[in-house]
Structure formats: C-alpha cells, structure tokens
Amino acid sequence: MVKIKKNNPKVAIIMGSQSDWTLLKKTAFVLKSLKIDYSYDIISAHRTPQRLYDFASNAHLNSIKVIIAGAGGAAHLPGMVASLTHLPVLGVPVESKALKGLDSLLSIAQMPFGIPVASLAIGESGAKNSALLAASILSLNDKALEKRLISWRNKQTKLIAKKPK
Ligand code: RP5
Numbered sequence: 001m002v003k004i005k006k007n008n009p010k011v012a013i014i015m016g017s018q019s020d021w022t023l024l025k026k027t028a029f030v031l032k033s034l035k036i037d038y039s040y041d042i043i044s045a046h047r048t049p050q051r052l053y054d055f056a057s058n059a060h061l062n063s064i065k066v067i068i069a070g071a072g073g074a075a076h077l078p079g080m081v082a083s084l085t086h087l088p089v090l091g092v093p094v095e096s097k098a099l100k101g102l103d104s105l106l107s108i109a110q111m112p113f114g115i116p117v118a119s120l121a122i123g124e125s126g127a128k129n130s131a132l133l134a135a136s137i138l139s140l141n142d143k144a145l146e147k148r149l150i151s152w153r154n155k156q157t158k159l160i161a162k163k164p165k
Contacts, residue, residue: 007037008062010065011037011066013068014040014055014067014069014081016070016071016094017044017071020042023092023094024068027130028131030135031131034131034135036131036135036138036145043077043081045080056085064087065088066138067087068131069090070130071094071104072095072103073094073098074103074107075091078090078108079111079117082115088137089117090117090133102122120133132152
C-alpha cells in the first residue's frame with residue numbers, strides 16, 4: 001500500500017518506473033518553487049497493479065486533490081488511475097527509447113469518453129507544465145497559492161527579452 005505522507009500533500013506524483021524519476025523530478029521542482037506539498041511514488045500499471053489499485057481507489061480519502069502520473073511506452077498508468085478515481089489526473093508522457101515518446105503520448109491521450117486524462121506534452125515541458133496546471137487547479141480554492149502562481153507567471157514574462165542577442 002502506498003502511504004500518503006504525513007504533511008498531507010495535495011498533489012501526488014506517481015511514475016511507472018525508477019527510470020521516470022529523472023523527468024518527474026522536474027515536476028517536483030516546480031511544485032516546490034510554488035510551495036505546494038507533494039508525495040512521489042513508483043506505481044507501475046503493469047508491474048505493480050495492486051499498488052495502483054490501492055493508491056487510486058484511496059487517493060480521494062487522503063489529502064490528494066490532483067494526481068500527476070508520468071509513464072512511458074505502453075503508458076497505461078494515467079488512464080488506469082483515472083478509471084479508479086474522480087480526482088483530476090494529469091498525464092505526463094515520458095520520452096521512450098524506441099519511439100521517442102510518441103507511444104507514451106498516444107497511450108495517455110487517446111482515452112475513451114467517460115474517463116478523462118489531461119495529457120501534457122512529451123518530456124520536460126509536459127513534466128513542468130503538469131505542476132503549473134496542478135497549481136492552477138488548486139489555486140481555485142487557495143488565494144495564497146493563486147498569488148504565488150500569478151507572481152511566478154509575471155516573473156517568467158519579465159525574463160523574456162524583447163530582442164534576440
Ligand atoms: C514504463 O515503462 C515506465 O513508465 C517507463 O517509462 C518505461 C520503461 O521502464 P523501465 O524499463 O525503465 O523500468 O512502465
């Protein structure tokens with residue numbers, strides 16, 4: 001059973017394999033920069049199906065409000081988790097060796113009607129944007145976070161030069 005951490009994180013980052021952590025760490029970094037608590041666990045749709053079931057069916061009973069699920073190849077993790085919870089599931093397609101993540105993207109994006117997964121871009125942009133999207137969702141009910149998110153966005157805008165060097 002995946003234990004939800006004692007600081008009552010609102011975001012759960014889950015990933016199909018240890019090998020996904022290099023990418024999903026970037027999600028964690030953005031969440032941290034916005035002062036959002038998160039848990040992070042390896043849950044494989046294929047190798048640990050019971051762990052997946054336990055986590056997904058109990059997530060709403062814990063503090064979790066948004067689930068970020070990263071997986072590569074036959075990336076069934078986000079969809080299977082979404083099938084077991086009504087919480088929003090954000091899917092991050094990990095770049096695979098054989099097909100550069102196109103397989104991951106299609107596995108995550110092509111969900112049947114009734115069980116939605118919000119699919120992000122393949123790789124780093126998707127991983128980082130999943131954290132920003134989670135922040136947007138949480139900020140609907142959290143004014144302090146909303147302020148931090150707006151300030152993050154403003155800082156980003158200021159960093160963009162008007163002319164290329
Ligand atoms: C998927 O298979 C994982 O999400 C990972 O992206 C991919 C490869 O896993 P490993 O063989 O590196 O464990 O389940």
